[in-house]
Amino acid sequence: MTNLHTELVDMLGLRIVRGDYPPGTRIDVDSLEPEFGVSKTAMREALRVIREKGLIDSWPRRGTIVNDRKSWKLLDSDVIKWRRAARRDDDRLLAELSQLRDVIEPAAAKLAARFRKPEDLEALEKAFAEFEASGRDVERLAAADHDFHLSLLRATHNELMMRLDVVIVHALSARNRIQHHPGGHWLDPVPDHRSILDAIKKGDPEAAEAAMRYAIRESDVDLRSGEPEFESPLDFPGLDTDLHTR
Incomplete structure (x- = not known):
């Protein structure tokens, strides 16, 4: 387009x-x-x-x-993006994203531990390496987080599960906006993600599921507390308020 x-x-x-x-x-x-x-x-x-x-x-x-x-x-x-930009039902949207993530990601980690292939482990290890190299660079950290969680979905080799990436993308994006905003906070993601990766590498579904539940605890708190106020309700790429200048 x-x-x-x-x-x-x-x-x-x-x-x-x-x-x-x-x-x-x-x-x-x-x-x-x-x-x-x-x-x-x-x-x-x-x-x-x-x-x-x-x-x-x-x-x-x-x-x-x-x-x-x-x-x-x-x-x-796009509908999720517009809902976030409209900021009319933030509490409901963010709570629902959090609830869906609670369901999807522990199950995805469990499946990934069972069905991951060598190329999946390579992608997960590459994303994880970015965590360790990112330090306090939050933009780089967020990008590595995004790559890790989407690589994990792909490692399930479940086509329907992989189609739920839209939920993960928007949940992570909303959380990152909260944490990057002045007054936000970011727990060190390295230990939690190392636990997930180790369990998947070992092929231990129960440990992978438990590690993911622990890792997303902070996101649940942030998402359910709602996003902070921003100056513009259209602070999203691609949402321009005026087409007359085109």
């Missing part, structure tokens, strides 16, 4: 999730074209993407109608 198309999708999706267009609202598509300075084709393509995510439906005579929340694809990465 082009940058303009991506930004248009983001802006429309954010408006809907933020509640600018409540469920049942008919979106005046014709008025959006001059507002954003885009063609009918660009608007049609953006709405097609929004429709695929369950946020809207379109009918020849009724037009484009915003769907009830129950129709939204809430595990879609």
Whole structure:
């Protein structure tokens, strides 16, 4: 997708999730074209993407109608991103991300200990090595954390489990925003992740599961306490407030 198309999708999706267009609202598509300075084709393509995510439906005579929340694809990465940017239901979203992570990651660690292959161990060891080399460089530390947890999901060799990476990505991102914010805190991740890696290398499913439960204890506290306030509600890549400068 082009940058303009991506930004248009983001802006429309954010408006809907933020509640600018409540469920049942008919979106005046014709008025959006001059507002954003885009063609009918660009608007049609953006709405097609929004429709695929369950946020809207379109009918020849009724037009484009915003769907009830129950129709939204809430595990879609963009929908989660827009919910975080909208900041309307932070407590609910962060609690749900934490609860899902509690379910997914210990189970993933257990499966990884059973089914990991040499290339999986190599990827996990590479990510872990980044922890030890990162010191107090929080950006580098966060990147290594991201790589470690996604490598662990891949090590399960469970295709459905791997598709839940969207939950892990957003949970880690939300936690990192909390910890990097002034007043946030970051426990040394090296010992906890070493325990997970050692258990997976030994092929000990129960130990890997227990080590992961222990490792994510801090994230649970941070996520359930909510994200800190930021100056901009759109502090996310790709979410621009104005397309007129394009």
